[in-house]
Amino acid sequence: MLDGRFNQLSIFHVNIDIIRGSSLVINNKEKLPNLSSFVLYTAHYTNSYDKLIVPLLHRMTNLERLHLSFVGYVTKSFIDGNNLKQNIIYHMPLLKKFIFNIRSVWFDSPMNIPSTEDIQQTFKDLKDMHIISCVDYFQKEKYSQCLVYSYPYELKHYREITNQFPGGLFRCVREVSLHDEYPFEHEFFLRVARSFPLLEELTLINKKKQINRCIQNQNKHLPIIKYSHLIQLDLSEADQDYYEQFLFDTKTCLPNNLRVRMNYQSVKKVTRNFRRNTTRYNCIKIIHARFYNKFNFPEHLKDYFPNAYIC
CATH class of the missing domain: 3.80.10 (Leucine-rich repeat, LRR (right-handed beta-alpha superhelix))
Incomplete structure (x- = not known):
């Protein structure tokens, strides 16, 4: 050329x-x-x-x-x-x-x-x-x-965000990936949600357990994080603590019509074999649930994800 x-x-x-x-x-x-x-x-x-x-x-x-x-x-x-x-x-x-x-x-x-x-x-x-x-x-x-x-910032994606992320306002961004060798705490996710108000796709890669999880679970005044425009959430490479972070309705308010990728065993533990009320409200909003490391699903799984196509 x-x-x-x-x-x-x-x-x-x-x-x-x-x-x-x-x-x-x-x-x-x-x-x-x-x-x-x-x-x-x-x-x-x-x-x-x-x-x-x-x-x-x-x-x-x-x-x-x-x-x-x-x-x-x-x-x-x-x-x-x-x-x-x-x-x-x-x-x-x-x-x-x-x-x-x-x-x-x-x-x-x-x-x-x-x-x-x-x-x-x-x-x-x-x-x-x-x-x-x-x-x-x-x-x-x-x-x-x-x-x-x-x-x-003018790109539609912001990839490989770590705890060093300084925050800011990124109205153009629709796709975000999070990755670190140090744990992400609730305050970090709050900063992410505020920085990307039009976020549609979120991928989380972190195998480190949250340090303040127990304190956060006991704090009834913890600000609930909202991802109003989120369409797709990928937790397949995340520690179990982050399933609590996103599925507990005391921590996060997920939008309707959400597509999610998750590890089956992690979801099973966090939802207490798909019977826990704290996670039920967010799971009802999921319309497509792709589970990794599981091929045969119990019958009551559909009751917990009544609006989801499960695969």
Whole structure:
């Protein structure tokens, strides 16, 4: 596309599944002087930031608007403000608007990685931009990640949210995934619900038990969390405590017509073999229940999920 055949192109939006290197020798370094707006979005991880993305951007010398969204593997350092300035911003003297959402994933990273505050400091001289940074280190899985994005947030999804999530208001977001090696407490879910008022799909991946579960169960004044627009909830990779978090009507008010993925044994224990009143009200609202690790269901299960297609 950018090999000279469209040298009058001024606006170019790219939504690509994956960016990866090739064994072909491509030596196209011709400038693209007429290109004023460029958008690059890719959903999958890439290790081609330095070899493909940066050289491509260097050809866009007259760019005025740039929007980048990708997840990149790194081996030496995160993609931070210094990196973006040296590799992108300083090469685009006409750049007026830079919107980005970049997650760096660093496997086998050292434990003394830069903190969130360290990363935020690398953006301090970009005074016209509101930028959010978030750094996480996953000791068990032996990798770290750094998310940097311009605010307000424009994507429809926000993935891999951890306890480091700073909050905010994300009206565009419809899909969220939560993942951490530390437990999520009730206050965290309250922050998530308030930050994503139009949330439709929620996936929770966390095998750590809640620390404050017993205290929360005894607290009758605990604010009940509402997910008014939620359509799909995935708890299949969550600890049993999070089934209580979402099914107890003293903690969460689920919307009607909900589709849920759950581990059968976890649901069975939390609902006390599908007879517990505290979880009954939310279960009635489910219209599609997909259970993992179970193929034959007891007859009374349908009574507990009267509106659900069970599979």
